[in-house]
Amino acid sequence: MDDKAETRDRILEAAGRRFDHYGYNKTTMSEIAADLKMSTGNLYRFYPSKLDIAEAFARAHEVEEDAIMEGIVESASPAEVRMREFHRTVLERTFNMIDKNKKLFELAQAITQERPAYSNRRLAAERVYLEKILKDGIEEGSFDPCDNLDELAEMIQCATMKFRFPQLYNCFRIDMLRRELEGTMDLLYRGLLKR
Structure with missing residues (x-):
């Protein structure tokens, strides 16, 4: 170095x-x-600027998150299992990180508000993982074929945004969020199933 x-x-x-x-x-x-x-x-x-330091700080933590997500996406589990595990992991990691250190919430808010390009880049990276799971589900024969996986991945992100961003956790407990995530995933899975 x-x-x-x-x-x-x-x-x-x-x-x-x-x-x-x-x-x-x-x-x-x-x-x-x-x-x-x-x-x-x-x-x-x-x-x-201090915001540049905050963004670099956040980017440094992406490496670990990406490794965990890649492990889930590349596992041999069926696509539905990986889709649920992906979203559970995002929820648990983000919630626990903010719950252990409330000051991180401030940092996340600043980056989200003042650097939307950073957040958009992270969402685009997440869509790549979701597209891979969707593609695998189609190839397994469990998900309906789709002409536009990027758009479908984006709609899944929209449906699960509450579980992705700590700014939305202010008035929720983790047990409530887990229950809501499972219900949301049930609905999404029924919509993805091959007819």
């Missing part, structure tokens, strides 16, 4: 500690720089 990459990693670690303790809104670039014993000007050379 070169010096720049190492410094970027150190910045993300320091920012992560601040975000965890004080929250995104109460963290400043000068505080992150002070924690690293560097000038604020030097910090701006690596990240032009």
Whole structure:
């Protein structure tokens, strides 16, 4: 790892500690720089804004999430099982992450509101996984054929959005969300079944 990459990693670690303790809104670039014993000007050379740091922080956590999702999508289970497991995993991971650290909610909100391109890119990546499951379900003979898998994956995302974004969890308990997700998946599965 070169010096720049190492410094970027150190910045993300320091920012992560601040975000965890004080929250995104109460963290400043000068505080992150002070924690690293560097000038604020030097910090701006690596990240032009606190939002850039937050996005880089979120991207670093994508790697683990993507590995988990790929494991589900590539498993030998039937497509229906993988579709349910995919959505259960998204719900459980996101809910537990926010439930353990309420300050992450602030960071997620900032990125979603101020960087819609980031959220759209993540949704597009998720659709690729859903398309693979749908394609496999069609090939297995359990799902009805479809001419536009991308659009179908997008509609599944729309139907399950409540279980994807922590901003919507404010007034819900995990047991309620699990029950609602299972009911939603039952409806979706009935709609996907080959007639």
